[in-house]
Amino acid sequence: MNIPFGRKFKLGLVINPFAGIGGSVALKGSDGREIREKALAAGAPQLAMQKAQTALNECSDISDYYEVYTGAGAMGEDTAVLLGLTAHIVSNSMPLQTEAEHTCQLVKALENEGVDLILFAGGDGTAINVCESLTKKIPVLGVPAGCKIHSGVYAITPRAAGSVLAQVIKGNLVSLVQAEVRDIDEEQFRKGKVIAKHFGELWVPESLQYIQAVKMGGKESDELLLDDIAEYLTEIMQDNEDYYFVMGSGSTVDAIMQHCNLPNTLLGVDLIYQNKIVKNDVNAQELIELTAGKPTKLIITLIGGQGHILGRGNQQLSPAFIQQIGKANIVLVATKTKIQGLAGKGLISDSGDHDVDHSMLGPISIITGYRDQVLYYVGV
Template sequence: MFKVGLIVNPIAGMGGKVGLKGTDGIDILSRAIAMGARKESPHKTVKALEFLKGAEDRINILTCSGEMGQEECIEAGITCTVIENTGKYTTSSDTEKAAVKMLNEGVDLILFSGGDGTARSIYNAVGKKCPVLGIPSGVKIHSAVFAKSPSDAGRLVEEIALKAYIDCSEREVMDIDEEALREDRVAARLYGYMNVPCNKRYVQKLKSGSSIEDSNDLSGISRYVIDNIESDCCYIIGAGTTTRSIFEDLNEDYTLIGVDVVKNGRVIIKDACERDLVQLTSKDRCKIIVSPIGGQGYLFGRGNQQISSEVISNVGKDNIIIIATSEKMLSLFNEPLLVDTGDERTDEYLKGVYKVVVGYDRFYAWKCE
C-alpha cells in the first residue's frame, strides 16, 4: 500500500476574496470571518481527493481529525486512518506536529492543502526527509511545491500510487511577510527546499520576480492602456508591479498587492474585496486588467482571488485585458497561461487565445488553458 499523509490547513485562503492578503494570525482570521470570508481549503481538498476514489486498493491515507483531513476524506468518500487528534482551532504548530508524526509513520508522500505559509510549516517539520505535494488553496502560492490546481494534485497522486514510485526534485519554498504586504511592501524570502514529485504537467513553477530591464515595456504598456481608457467604464486592475505603472502614470494612489478600480482616470475603489467587485460589476460596465504571474503564468486564482468567478462572469472574457512585459511572457517558455478560480465552469470558460499587451501597440497572441 502507498501511504499518503494528508494535512489540511482549514483556514488557508480565507483572506483572499476579502482582500486581506492571507490569514496569518488570529486577529486577521477574525477580521476575515467578520467580513464574510468562507473557507476555501476544505472544498479544494475534496476536489483533489475525489481523484483517489478509484485507487483505494493501493492508497492508505493517514490524516488528522476534524477539518485537518478527516472531514474532507469523509466528504470525498475516501477511507482514512486518523493518527493525530486536533482541537477545534488549529495553528501552524498543529501542522508541524502532524507532519512529524506522519514522517515517523513512514508515509511515502505528504499531501498538504494550504498556501506558502502552510508550505513553510511542512518544511520546518520534515525538510527534505519526505516527498511532499501541495494542494493550492491559499492566498499566496508562489512556492514551487504545489500542483497547478487541486484536481492536478489528485491526478498526480493517483498516478504515483499506480506506479508505487516517486521521482522527485528539490523545489523552492517561498513566503511573503503578510504584515509587509498590508503596508504595500513586498518582502519575499527563500526558506529552503523540499522534495516534490517531478511532473511538469501537474506541478507549478516558482514565481519569478520583475526585472529593471522591463522599464521600456512598462512605459509603453501603461501609455497604451491609458490612451485607450473608455469614458464611464470601470477598470478592475489586479495586483503586481506591471499594473503599478498605470497608477503611477495616472498619478493615483494604489494598492501594490491588491485590486483597485479606476473610472475616468481616477481610483474609485481602493483595495477592493470580492463583495465590492460583485456589486460594481452587477450594475456598471466594467473591464478587468490583469498581468500573469511571472514564471507561472497564472491570470486568476493566485493573489487576486477578489476577482472571483462571479466577477469574471459578470464582466465577460471579452472584457479581460492582459498586460505583461516581453520578458515576463518569454519566462513562460511558450507554456500556456493558467487559471485556477476554484470554479471548474469558469476555468473552462476562460480557455482560449488572448491578445497580450506587451508595449505600445505591441501584442502577443497567447493561449490560456
C-alpha cells in the first residue's frame, strides 16, 4: 500500500482517562476532583482508554499510514503502546489524576506540532477543553466516552469514529463540517434538570454524502455553485478585514472577484485589501514586498483534471511567498465536480522548492459551496 500523502499522517491523540467514570456509580458526571475520587473509591472502571482503542482498531490495517502524537501515560501513550503504534510524546508532565488543564496543555502541544487531526476520547467537558485550546483550524473527531454527550463533535460510537478516521488517513474525500460543542450543568443534572449550553464550534470530518441542490455537470449548475462559493468567500473576507487577500488565477477565483465587483486578471494574480484593489497582475517580487509583515491569505483553486494547486499557471506565487504566509493561510476553493474529476488522485504542489512542497503534503480543506467544505489531501 502506498501512503497517499507522501508522508505519514500525523494523528494527535488525546484521552481523558477519567471521562465517564462517574456514570457506572450513579454520580452523573465526572467533572471535578472530588467526583473522580468518589468514583475511583467506589470501584468505577476507567473506560476511555478502551474506547479509544476500539476506535483505533478500525485503522489496524493502515497502521503504516500514520503515526501518533500524544501525551504521556494514560493520556494516550499507554494506548498507543498497547496497539503497537509509533508514538511521539509531546507532553510529558502528566500526573496520575489529570485535570482539564492537562487536556488543554496537550491540545496546545499537538497544535504546535502541526498534527493533521486530533482524535480525542472524553465527554462534553473534554470537548470544551479542546475547543478553548485550539487557535488554528485543525479537524477534530470525538470518541464518545463521557457520561454526557450533548456535543455534535462526537461520532455515534467509538467504532464509527475509527471508521471516519480511517477514511481521512487513506486520503478519501470526506465532508468537513462545523459541529457544536455543548455542555450541561452537572449540579443541576444531579437535581434532575438538564440545562445544556452552547460553548463553541469545532471542525469535524464526517462520512461524505454527495447531495447537491442542483444537478452537477451543467453550465447552470456550475454557475450556481460558483455563486455559492463567491458568497461564502465574501463573508470570509468581511470577517478578516485586516487581512490582505491574494487572488490567484482561474475562472473560480474570477467568479469571486466579479461577486466583489472588482477587476480581475484572469490569468494573473491580484492583491486586494478591504474590498479594494491594491494592485492587479502582480509579479512574484511585488507580491512578497507588498505583503511583507502584513496578515495575508491566498485564495487559489486547482487545475481541473490535473489537481495542481501550485506551480501551474501561478508562478507568481513563489516558494518565498508561500513560506511567508504558511499553509494555514491558503484558502483553496473548487467545485465538487472538479474534485471528483481527479478520480481519487491527490492534489499536487509543484512550487519548485522541495521544502515548500513537503510542507503542503497532507489534508487540506477545500471550500466547495456556501458554508460547505470537504477535507481532501495534497499528495506527491
